[in-house]
Amino acid sequence: MSSKAWFTFPLALSLVGTAGAGSYQAPEDVLQGVIEKVESDYLTQSEQNLMMMADNPANWVAEEGKALFLEKRGPENVSLEGCDFGKGPGVVDGAYAEMPRYFEDAGKVMDLETRLVHCMTTLQGFSADDPAVKERHGSSSDMMRLQSYIASKSSGYKWNPPLDHPLEKAMRDAGNVMFYRRAGSLDFSCDTCHGETGKRIRASVLPNMKVPEEWTKAVSWPAYRVGHQEVRSSQHRVRGCYWQMRQGQIVAGSDASIALISFWTDAARGQPAILPDMKR
Amino acid sequence: MSCYKIPKVAAFATLALSLALGGANTVAETSADKVDYTAMSAEQLADYLIFDARGFKLDVATQEGGTVRQRLEQDELQRTCSALQGARAEGDTATQVMAMARKAITYPEGEIKLGDWKKGEELARSGFGFRVGHNTDDHSEREPGGNCYACHQLDPDEIAYGTLGPSLKGYGKARGTAEAMLKYTYEMIYNPHAWFPCTKMPRFGANGFLTHQQIADIMAYVMHPESPVNK
CATH class of the missing domain: 1.10.760.10 (Cytochrome c-like domain)
Known part of the structure; x- marks a missing residue:
């Protein structure tokens, strides 16, 4: 390698590394930024939530998650610094904004929750039945602490889930079909509520999948849900929507759930993530 | 010969167990290495993920006396309207x-x-x-x-x-x-x-x-x- 190539190679790498990805920005600032870009009743519906964003209880949950992430745990007594979230072992900055993605070691597309389960069982040696892995909901669960921490490191980064691998594209496209798939006692699909801007269910303004500036907030999970007083995940949102649509219970971590999350993340592409978020 | 018997029995036991569980948890069986997702159309894959890969708890009973599987199976009207992906029904589709x-x-x-x-x-x-x-x-x-x-x-x-x-x-x-x-x-x-x-x-x-x-x-x-x- 000539001395000239030796100098340009790392420079080119660093350019690729930052292009379009963005950098950290506090969630309250990201939200303010998208509010200034588009007129959206969804983004501005709760003045109280906007005021409380800086004191979001999810920030504390993320802090607890950081300690948990670095702690040596499980039968193998190792930290999660050995877990690859797509940008190399232990790299969390901007990693979640590029998920779901295909993982070579698992041979499948994984969302954040599924990847965490994978690392906790394979790397740390937890059994799938261990409460550390099995308990998925609520601010006091390890899962929500870890998810909140990892996701918070993508705040301000633009959603950019990769579609280079054929499985990433296949899952995204199947998720697209699922989004419009009407079924159940009420004939609903995701599009019933998320296909128009400014519409409400009762008093709640709904986000439109086709307006990325609005949709980025919709897919920004984990979020502290004020009505639940708990931090909730993407998987929890998906489960809740199917329940309300009277279509039964989706299996957390199933490829069906990951396909839908692949599609909804793709729909927010290019917009900065708001993490952790605060929702009604 | 006898060495072949053991895995056969084990395989049968696994099948019996999964039948006994009624497919309550079959996520492990749904990984992409068994079937080629990329060989299916998006519609086929969505159906595969919901039903064959058991992406939903399909066997759960519903209030009307059926199952979640039946809730998720589309009738002709649902299928026709889903295919429009949010667009208005027009012409023959609307009439039908x-x-x-x-x-x-x-x-x-x-x-x-x-x-x-x-x-x-x-x-x-x-x-x-x-x-x-x-x-x-x-x-x-x-x-x-x-x-x-x-x-x-x-x-x-x-x-x-x-x-x-x-x-x-x-x-x-x-x-x-x-x-x-x-x-x-x-x-x-x-x-x-x-x-x-x-x-x-x-x-x-x-x-x-x-x-x-x-x-x-x-x-x-x-x-x-x-x-x-x-x-």
Whole structure:
């Protein structure tokens, strides 16, 4: 390698590394930024939530998650610094904004929750039945602490889930079909509520999948849900929507759930993530 | 020979176990290395992930006496409207859907009459019923409602109303209660695709969500001159 190539190679790498990805920005600032870009009743519906964003209880949950992430745990007594979230072992900055993605070691597309389960069982040696892995909901669960921490490191980064691998594209496209798939006692699909801007269910303004500036907030999970007083995940949102649509219970971590999350993340592409978020 | 017997027995045991569990947890069996996801169309893969890969708890019983699998299986109208991906139904598709919907309407015995508007108001406010999963609605505790307020304005004094559907404030006052209007309103609740093909509104009658009596009560809430909707 000539001395000239030796100098340009790392420079080119660093350019690729930052292009379009963005950098950290506090969630309250990201939200303010998208509010200034588009007129959206969804983004501005709760003045109280906007005021409380800086004191979001999810920030504390993320802090607890950081300690948990670095702690040596499980039968193998190792930290999660050995877990690859797509940008190399232990790299969390901007990693979640590029998920779901295909993982070579698992041979499948994984969302954040599924990847965490994978690392906790394979790397740390937890059994799938261990409460550390099995308990998925609520601010006091390890899962929500870890998810909140990892996701918070993508705040301000633009959603950019990769579609280079054929499985990433296949899952995204199947998720697209699922989004419009009407079924159940009420004939609903995701599009019933998320296909128009400014519409409400009762008093709640709904986000439109086709307006990325609005949709980025919709897919920004984990979020502290004020009505639940708990931090909730993407998987929890998906489960809740199917329940309300009277279509039964989706299996957390199933490829069906990951396909839908692949599609909804793709729909927010290019917009900065708001993490952790605060929702009604 | 005997060394081949052991894995055979083990495989049988695994099959028996998974049958005994009723497919309660088969996520491990759904990994992409078994089937080539990329060889399927998006529609085929979505169906595969829902049904074959058991992306939902398919065997759970539903209030109407079926299973979640049956809830997720699409009928022709659902399939036709899904394929539009949110676009309006036009031309032949619209005609087909309207005909399909009209065929599925059954009417109460005798003439269509208004029921009890007070009962109808309760039903219009209630979002209870037919939810299955981490929590399941117990219909023996409470009857299912129509949840009209989720999408429509009705009583002008109620401020927490949805806007996915048009405002129905003063519906009866503006339209009266002539026989043709009663029939139209009944059909709009029973199977609204007969008038608006691929509407987002549920087929409350055709899907068995509301009974004839409940529809009559909700019609009274919307149409009766004494109802707050028309005050």
